[in-house]
Amino acid sequence: MTISPDAADTAQPSGPAPLAYPFEQPPGLAQCPMYAHLRATEPVARVLMPSGDQAFLLTRYEDVRTALSDPRFSRAATLEPGAPRLAAAPQNFKSLLNMDPPEHTRVRKLVSREFTARRVAALRPxxxxxxxxxxxxxxKQEPPVDLVPALAFQLPVTVICELLGVPFEDRDEFAAWSRVFLATTAVSKEEMLAAQLALRTYLANLVAAKREQPGDDLLSALVSIHDEDGDRLQEEELIFLGISLLVAGHETTVNQIANSVVALLTHPEQLQQLRRxxxxxxxxxxxxLRLHPPGNEALLRITLEDVELSGVTIPRGSAVLPSLSSANRDVRQYDHPxxxxxxxxxxxxxxFSHGTHYCIGSGLARAELQIAIGSLIARFPTLRLAVAEEELRRPEGMLVHGIASLPVTW
Incomplete structure (x- = not known):
């Protein structure tokens, strides 16, 4: 179906003017107070995205859970011509992230066969x-040390390189493409499109190399599945599956390690509890993860029919942004959230989202976070921030967010 990018606007012409999105981010880990305000007063709010398209922002737990699990909210429809989009540059490729069942079920089953709990458990040592x-x-360094390059970046990148079979020496290159790939307003449309092309070319070349010389890694296993039966995993699906695993497999964990460490260092009672x-x-x-997830919102959805949430009718063809971070702080779900x-x-x-698109790498991310954070506070019993919390800054204009630089001392 072809979707009008202003369907939501024409459906409610007398509604309030849409809010400019994304909202201004306070320093440190503080959540923008707009989310609490919307949860209380306007849980289904119209927002104007960086692309110029409008969307309905969901901020309450039950509404977000519905949008993440109800088939009336489609990821595949975001690829339709004229569909609303979040960023200026569209990501018009077919990957696991923008498929709906039964196509999503087919591809995810193939990945799940290789991305197993046993493989993750084997990676823990x-x-x-x-x-x-x-x-x-x-x-061995003289403090203060920036924890982002020292640990938060290096660990997830090293692990995903080993898991997928990506050359570690390429880490700075693909990490730079990944950051642009996940931007909303931080870079230009041309830079976004160039990063998408660069990642696609890189993964296509890597797939070709694995075909010639397979290894004991996840990407080689997926190449083998494709070559055994191309009907189950097409070449473009394979390439963009590799992109999704590479980008999501390190970016979210990089940010979450930094977020978690800041949260602990600014809550000394809980830090001491964890030490004890x-x-x-x-x-x-x-x-x-609940309080400081690496992303505020889930990926955009499009409604396939009219849907009512919290007393608001969202028209068919509307863009919907479920706010994960806001839902995680909903007093209707959590005591003292x-x-x-x-x-x-x-x-x-x-x-890690919910429903069909629940993160396939959640087990790996949890293992990395448990080991990194537990080992860090045990190795450095006097670890503390080297700057005031207010000086910590998050990169702006990104789908994921962490701390750009995290100076610590001990």
């Missing part, structure tokens, strides 16, 4: 080994 080496190198009870590391990681609490009895947060 290597993750620990890499973490220990990075922390040892950090300890290191067995709480899994619960601590989940709580920090703005408090760091490692003893929560239940924590069904949306940091």
């Amino acid at each position: 290597r993750i620990q080994e890499h973490t220990d080496a990075l922390l040892e190198a950090m300890a 009870q290191p067995e709480l590391i899994n619960a601590a990681v989940e709580e920090l 703005d408090t760091v609490d490692f003893d929560r009895p239940s924590n069904p947060h949306f940091a």
